[in-house]
Amino acid sequence: MLKQMEGSQAVAAAIALARPQVICAYPITPQTHIVEALGRQVKAGELPGCEFINVESEFAALSVAIGASATGARAYTATSSQGLLFMAEAVFNAAGLELPIVMTIGNRAIGAPINIWNDHSDSMAMRDAGWIQLFAETNQEALDLHIQAFRIAEELSCPVMVCMDGFILTHAFERVDLPTQEDVDAFLPRFEPRQVLDPADPMTIGAMVGPEAYTEVRYLAHRRQLRALEVIPAVAAEFAERFGRHSGGLLRGYRAEDAETLVVALGSINGTVQEVVDEMRAAGVAIGAVSLCAFRPFPQAALRAALEPARRVVVLEKCLAAGAGGIVTDDVRRAMAGARVMVTTVIAGLGGRAITRASLRRVFDKACAGTLERLTFLDLDAAVVEQELEREKATRRTGPTAGAVLRRTGTPGSHIG
């Protein structure tokens, strides 16, 4: 059924359709609307057989999900930013214990400086925790990916993060097609756990593993992620067959086949990128785009096949490894090792900085001309940076950088673009 609704409400509706048994979460912007909606539904008795557990922190939220999943319950939680970092230890444990929990990440920057707006720093900080990470391009895809996520997680016995851009998707009010309960039930069978804590049949999980076996256990976790490279597209294909639309999978090309320049990006920014691609195509420029849906496991072979025909690749990313450069770029370069393709990085949208068509057009034009630098910070205010560097040179006790920059640029949220 077509509905006009907020992204968070669409995700809550998808979770409800997946018949979870335990939901535990701690509210944090911009994830809050999702868990509020689910809390209301559980309280109203609309999710029979589901318990909503209030917890005192994100660490507890994921720990409860771990406990619930270990008893064979379909468990769900959601978080953002500092919340994800606060649960970090449990994030690794959930993957190491092979528990198929599904967690939404309403992607948000990490402090300090405190910033509630969108970028990908939070889920990137957990990229090596052993979870599958899928990125939604639209609210429709966010909805669909959550239904697919339980299938993927339970088939592999591996937790899945569905990453959606905070505010840009979580708070966007747009059209979604909400599937019926019958279709979701047919697509997502009852959870058959690989391991169950059951007093009638006692066992221990969470064994201590010494040097004699740790490598093998870790290697098997790697193998499981590699198997996900087959499961993710298979689940997406089955989803498309049943629901009549394409969501998820490893990656999607946009006017990519004959492109000389390809833009690689994760999440909602792909929509704006596609607008710019159309604009440049109309001007005769051979540019295209690749939207990466699966970031973990990283689809090396599929990405290489998609990018190899191009001469230049621009990795547009909403995260930064300070002192190193682009995070997604490292994976792209690894996938492209030995290929005759020039890979450049554009860091954009940090802490919610708007990524406009005009700014993208400028860097893409440069990329197509072969003059884009290896690492570019989109719309960086060089004057502000220079002034701050000068100030640091002039005095020892400079105080915090954040406050000094803020005094030059105005209060948070005061700009339109």
Next chain:
Amino acid sequence: MFQVRIHGRGGQGVVSGAEMLAHAAFAEGRFAQAFPSFGSERMGAPVMSFCRIDDREIRLREPVMAPDALIIQDPTLLHQVDLFQGLTADGYVLINSSRSLDELGLGELVRRLRPERLRAVPATELAREHVGRPLPNAALLGGFAALTRQVQLDSVIAAIRARFPEKVAATNVAAASAAFAAVATAEERAYA
């Protein structure tokens, strides 16, 4: 694509105004996208929301930089925020005020834009009268429908009904209808 930017203050319904407008367009089978300017959600702080309406799927995620229409929920923002930034030359402006555009000091703007596309509507007064609270957003949507003809009044009414419980919806529908009538009449005068 038709792009709208709504300016107001936290608590005035800036976000729900954009969402209801998107809902109205959706009710007409069109594609619509509404989103807030993210963040400063403090009561009374300047806030913005955006709405795009199109006949095809909307992929663009940038803020509305060049609006086709502006809805200004609070005229005290006129001297605090660059409200008209990026406004297209044939754009629409709907201001919540019981004062005339000249009294608001917008004579210059009137000369720069198409005068029949600029309107002040006393949405707060209409809301006080019909809703009993100074919440102008539903009334402004009625005025917006009359001014721009981008959505029908019936669709705005459907969006209001989808948003609020029956009793509250009825009072907001009355406010929206009154604003529609006020602006439509003024518009007819301009064309006469």
